Amino acid sequence: MAFENLLQVVAHCDKFPYHIDLEHKDEIHHxxxxxxxxxxxxxxxxxxxxxxxxxxxxxxxxxxxxxxxxxxxxxxxxxxxxxxxxxxxxxxxxxxxxxxxxxxxxxxxxxxxxxxxxxxxxxxxxxxxxxxxxGISTFGVHLNAYVRDQDNDIKMWVARRALTKPTWPGLLDNCVAGGISYKYSTKETIVKECDEEASIPADLAVKAQNASCVSYYTYTEHGLQPETQYIFDLALPAHFTPTPRDGEVQCFYLWPMDKVKETILNGEWKPNCALVAIDFMIRHGMINADEEPDYIEISYRLHRRLPFPTPKKGAQ
Missing domain, CATH: 3.30.750.160 (Transcription Regulator spoIIAA)
Structure with a gap:
């Protein structure tokens, strides 16, 4: 499914209605x-x-x-x-x-x-x-792993999901991602997932910075999924290459950000992971208000306020 613009990409994931219409026949409204x-x-x-x-x-x-x-x-x-x-x-x-x-x-x-x-x-x-x-509100972590080249331009490590994955097989993904299990902190989870999915050792993974969060309300054939993702950024050394470890990732690509954006618009990404990459591009000035006509609406939709209780005091 290709998209004409980035706002369509965001709306494809954040698709639970903002206003309930009881006259609507779709069960989502009921x-x-x-x-x-x-x-x-x-x-x-x-x-x-x-x-x-x-x-x-x-x-x-x-x-x-x-x-x-x-x-x-x-x-x-x-x-x-x-x-x-x-x-x-x-x-x-x-x-x-x-x-x-x-x-x-x-x-x-x-x-x-x-x-x-x-x-x-x-x-x-x-x-x-x-x-x-x-329809439980769930929480996870996603990692934007990137390197800067000799011209200081950013390239991003992009994962391709294994064809054996039960959900979204073969689509593009953030370098590392995972749900936060009971009694795990956000940082513990990102370090664990870095090791399991990309063979990124703990001494590198601990340098990941919690730079943002993305929230949306989506649904699939399995049900309702209001989700919040804690977003981490990690600048990897130029000589380091992520390597699949636990079978969830088929391979990794190191791509310039224009290629990342192109594949997002082509519909090649897992929907929520596309939002994480868009958030990264906004924070690093690659998507800006002077060039992106839907800049404000995209920003709103990346940070939807979900009407459910949340973690307290950093506890997971």
Whole structure:
């Protein structure tokens, strides 16, 4: 899918409607809030609700209260109980192959925020692959790895995703990226992912600077995905070449930024990773207000305010 401009690239990822139209037939306009106390912690598609109701009716006591919104039953009143209730639900759906999202099970726990009684604000944890079914706001890290040539021009290391990846196989990606698992910090995650995906040693990876964040609200065939990515920049030595290690990356390219922009407009990138590269180009003056007519709108859309609880005090 080719794009005419960069704003189309951003809108292709940040595509959950900004204004809900109840007259619209698309189920995206009829999501049901998942609530915990005063907080909306996720959104559930109407197509998921019948399965949730069926499961809930089969349990005694029922773990959820399902009305105009979905809440935990009064007895599900702690981190441990919420975690167990959600785990049992997703284990059941996975065993029954109810949703395709769960075919990508990773055995990786993501924190769900919204319990202000805890210092980390974590209400419960759940399997990463299951988060789109509840429209949970998730967090990750992405690395822009780059070098400067003799003329001080920037070239970026770009990854091509392995053809065996369950999502977006073969598309272009940031040099390193990964979700932030429970109890990992942003810096710990970026150092870990640098080693696992690109063979970047820790003594180099720790020099990565948290330079920005990008937020958007997208959806796929698996469900709803409100996401925030912590963006790190890392200037690599000219003699260093990232090397695939864990099988998630097919190869790396070192490209001038014009080539990066060209491939983004050609639709060759994983959608959210294109946003990370665009953010990098804005911060380094390669996309600027005098030359980009949609500069302000692009900037707004790269930093969408998501209506969900967030990490506190840097805790993940």
């Amino acid at each position: 999501v049901v809030p998942l609530c915990l106390g005063p907080h909306v912690i996720g959104n559930i598609l109407p197509s998921v609700l019948p399965h949730l109701k069926q499961y809930n009716d089969s349990q005694s006591p029922a773990p959820f209260v399902i009305a105009s919104n979905v809440t935990f039953a009064s007895w599900v009143d702690s981190f441990e109980k919420r975690t167990q209730v959600v785990k049992q639900l997703m284990d059941t759906w996975r065993a029954q192959t109810v949703f395709s999202a769960l075919a990508g099970w990773r055995n990786e726990l993501y924190p769900v925020y919204g319990d202000s009684s805890r210092v980390d604000n974590v209400a419960f944890v759940m399997e990463r692959a299951a988060t789109p079914l509840f």
